[in-house]
Amino acid sequence: MSSTNFTVMDDEIDIVIAALHPDLTPFLNAWRPIFSPYHLTIVKDLDMKEELIIPDGFNVDIFTKSDMDRVVGSSSAILFSGYSCRYFGFLVSRKKYIVSVDDDCIPVKNDDGSVVDVVAQHIANLTSPATPFFFNTLYDPYRKGADFVRGYPFSLRTGVTCALSCGLWLNLADYDAPTQALKPELRNSRIVDAVLTVPARTLMPLSGINIAFDRELVGPALFPALRLAGEGKFRWETMEDIWSGMCVKVICDHLGYGVKSGLPYVERAERGNAADSLRKEWEGVKLMEEVVPFFQKLKLKRATVKAEDCVIEVAKEVKDQLGKVDPVFGRAAEAMVDWVRLWKAVGSGSS
Amino acid sequence: MSSTNFTVMDDEIDIVIAALHPDLTPFLNAWRPIFSPYHLTIVKDLDMKEELIIPDGFNVDIFTKSDMDRVVGSSSAILFSGYSCRYFGFLVSRKKYIVSVDDDCIPVKNDDGSVVDVVAQHIANLTSPATPFFFNTLYDPYRKGADFVRGYPFSLRTGVTCALSCGLWLNLADYDAPTQALKPELRNSRIVDAVLTVPARTLMPLSGINIAFDRELVGPALFPALRLAGEGKFRWETMEDIWSGMCVKVICDHLGYGVKSGLPYVERAERGNAADSLRKEWEGVKLMEEVVPFFQKLKLKRATVKAEDCVIEVAKEVKDQLGKVDPVFGRAAEAMVDWVRLWKAVGSGSS
Numbered sequence: 149m150s151s152t153n154f155t156v157m158d159d160e161i162d163i164v165i166a167a168l169h170p171d172l173t174p175f176l177n178a179w180r181p182i183f184s185p186y187h188l189t190i191v192k193d194l195d196m197k198e199e200l201i202i203p204d205g206f207n208v209d210i211f212t213k214s215d216m217d218r219v220v221g222s223s224s225a226i227l228f229s230g231y232s233c234r235y236f237g238f239l240v241s242r243k244k245y246i247v248s249v250d251d252d253c254i255p256v257k258n259d260d261g262s263v264v265d266v267v268a269q270h271i272a273n274l275t276s277p278a279t280p281f282f283f284n285t286l287y288d289p290y291r292k293g294a295d296f297v298r299g300y301p302f303s304l305r306t307g308v309t310c311a312l313s314c315g316l317w318l319n320l321a322d323y324d325a326p327t328q329a330l331k332p333e334l335r336n337s338r339i340v341d342a343v344l345t346v347p348a349r350t351l352m353p354l355s356g357i358n359i360a361f362d363r364e365l366v367g368p369a370l371f372p373a374l375r376l377a378g379e380g381k382f383r384w385e386t387m388e389d390i391w392s393g394m395c396v397k398v399i400c401d402h403l404g405y406g407v408k409s410g411l412p413y414v415e416r417a418e419r420g421n422a423a424d425s426l427r428k429e430w431e432g433v434k435l436m437e438e439v440v441p442f443f444q445k446l447k448l449k450r451a452t453v454k455a456e457d458c459v460i461e462v463a464k465e466v467k468d469q470l471g472k473v474d475p476v477f478g479r480a481a482e483a484m485v486d487w488v489r490l491w492k493a494v495g496s497g498s499s
Numbered sequence: 500m501s502s503t504n505f506t507v508m509d510d511e512i513d514i515v516i517a518a519l520h521p522d523l524t525p526f527l528n529a530w531r532p533i534f535s536p537y538h539l540t541i542v543k544d545l546d547m548k549e550e551l552i553i554p555d556g557f558n559v560d561i562f563t564k565s566d567m568d569r570v571v572g573s574s575s576a577i578l579f580s581g582y583s584c585r586y587f588g589f590l591v592s593r594k595k596y597i598v599s600v601d602d603d604c605i606p607v608k609n610d611d612g613s614v615v616d617v618v619a620q621h622i623a624n625l626t627s628p629a630t631p632f633f634f635n636t637l638y639d640p641y642r643k644g645a646d647f648v649r650g651y652p653f654s655l656r657t658g659v660t661c662a663l664s665c666g667l668w669l670n671l672a673d674y675d676a677p678t679q680a681l682k683p684e685l686r687n688s689r690i691v692d693a694v695l696t697v698p699a700r701t702l703m704p705l706s707g708i709n710i711a712f713d714r715e716l717v718g719p720a721l722f723p724a725l726r727l728a729g730e731g732k733f734r735w736e737t738m739e740d741i742w743s744g745m746c747v748k749v750i751c752d753h754l755g756y757g758v759k760s761g762l763p764y765v766e767r768a769e770r771g772n773a774a775d776s777l778r779k780e781w782e783g784v785k786l787m788e789e790v791v792p793f794f795q796k797l798k799l800k801r802a803t804v805k806a807e808d809c810v811i812e813v814a815k816e817v818k819d820q821l822g823k824v825d826p827v828f829g830r831a832a833e834a835m836v837d838w839v840r841l842w843k844a845v846g847s848g849s850s
């Protein structure tokens with residue numbers, strides 16, 4: 149199957165970075181060959197007191213607490229702190245495609261020493277079709293040298309629009325704190341050279357470390373809504389991305405968009421002591437036991453055809469069904485409603 | 500996550516080979532380092548007139564037309580010719596695990612020149628759990644060096660029993676005749692170093708070229724039922740494996756077993772002219788447009804808890820719903836009922 153990529157102009161892409169570290173010099177210099185053609189939206193963690201240090205040579209807009217106060221006001225249920233600050237970038241961006249990589253990640257090198265182009269791979273994932281309704285055993289059928297295998301229905305070979313691309317991680321993979329604590333030596337050193345569509349109605353744990361999405365299609369469904377009581381500044385102390393990922397997957401399934409997982413990889417640096425986080429993490433681990441059955445059963449109304457309306461509908465179900473289980477869910481539902489209100493107010497409404 | 504493989508004894512494994520070529524010497528010599536510890540069940544295509552040539556040094560039982568006549572009788576709706584002859588081996592085998600590889604495949608070599616152990620990989624797939632209810636972005640969580648990622652519910656981390664392992668193909672991949680005819684140069688040269696569970700309720704085109712399964716669990720669900728009018732001796736002229744694959748996947752989903760896809764690879768030799776097969780193939784291609792929506796909607800009764808009873812129930816639905824679309828489906832339903840009757844008569848009933 150030949151790829152049906154259409155041309156994406158560089159100015160349709162925004163690289164959104166949540167700055168959890170004040171000095172972004174090593175991070176941005178490592179990514180310079182990849183990121184420099186694009187606009188960068190950098191959002192400073194509102195808990196961070198230090199001045200941001202951004203090296204020269206990038207086309208960058210920086211957003212800080214004062215921008216958030218101006219745009220969001222003080223009444224919102226949404227808190228743009230820690231990893232959640234990057235969602236402010238999703239909100240104020242004016243680009244069609246968002247690529248977001250955590251600031252503790254560096255590029256993976258190819259065998260010849262060149263840097264893996266994470267942006268090109270994410271955009272290729274987003275602009276070639278997805279195949280959520282039937283599994284292709286040879287993975288991405290649109291990749292050069294691949295195709296649909298015998299038995300794949302021809303009526304499904306045109307695929308559907310891909311709205312979300314989830315990349316992976318070398319070295320420190322996105323394990324939870326219990327796993328890290330139990331296996332402190334565990335590192336991912338294996339690149340699986342594949343991209344696949346996560347099938348429709350199959351839920352997945354979306355990691356926010358290395359993602360890209362079509363903001364016009366599903367921007368309203370990527371939000372910081374679920375905040376753990378003990379949320380910290382390490383990925384394994386957060387669940388905002390996992391929660392938003394369950395919502396956006398259900399919404400993509402409902403709207404007929406695809407979600408891909410696989411390439412590109414980024415390399416994650418070492419940081420944090422998982423054993424220290426273990427107590428906090430169990431909150432998130434326990435919540436997932438409620439979250440997964442809820443989303444597995446969730447069916448959206450056929451008449452709901454816009455991403456923002458889907459978010460409102462999911463929020464209502466969350467409040468009604470999960471709200472009584474734990475107050476964290478009631479707050480998440482409130483934040484989702486606030487997010488859609490903000491999205492519309494900022495003029496980010498989907499086209 | 501540590502692998503929970505239990506020990507499989509060599510005498511629990513049967514290698515079932517459909518002999519479509521009279522001289523199996525090159526095939527078996529190529530596989531000798533892998534196959535020689537195991538029992539081989541070789542079934543001769545009943546259309547083949549020549550004597551079979553089997554090299555020395557294997558523990559082998561050979562079955563031919565006279566065995567089929569004796570076991571099956573003349574009244575059966577099932578025809579064990581061409582690729583379908585191997586199902587006779589599935590029927591008469593007394594082993595727990597079946598590994599089946601087409602006789603036009605040779606082993607893939609590792610970088611060091613050693614031969615990839617297709618049996619060991621299939622058995623590893625079958626004896627480690629499957630995870631059909633939630634997608635793990637790092638693929639098989641039980642593989643050495645891997646685990647479940649953050650957000651994966653702990654209650655689902657024990658997984659379920661894997662009943663079916665579907666391997667892949669290098670060189671000539673399992674494409675249909677139209678694809679081969681359109682892209683005669685298309686070859687698969689990329690090994691994706693991964694095994695994944697095909698999620699529950701996701702259908703897939705099962706290729707019979709390189710598979711393994713737990714015969715006690717799902718043996719009754721692997722049968723030669725759908726026979727194309729123009730069925731030939733090339734894979735792209737058949738659909739018996741695709742049809743059986745849709746049935747067994749639905750039955751695994753219903754019974755709570757997993758199906759895996761990925762490693763191991765085999766290398767497929769060149770043969771046949773796809774352009775010549777093109778006219779025949781369209782029959783299968785057209786049928787899939789009816790087959791897929793049928794299986795996507797199919798729900799088995801909760802009370803049906805044995806594989807053979809599931810097959811009977813699927814057959815009834817096939818007859819009722821698809822029988823009026825094309826007589827080929829009515830014949831398939833009849834063959835499935837006959838298969839279960841045979842399975843019980845031969846004493847192959849699941850334990």
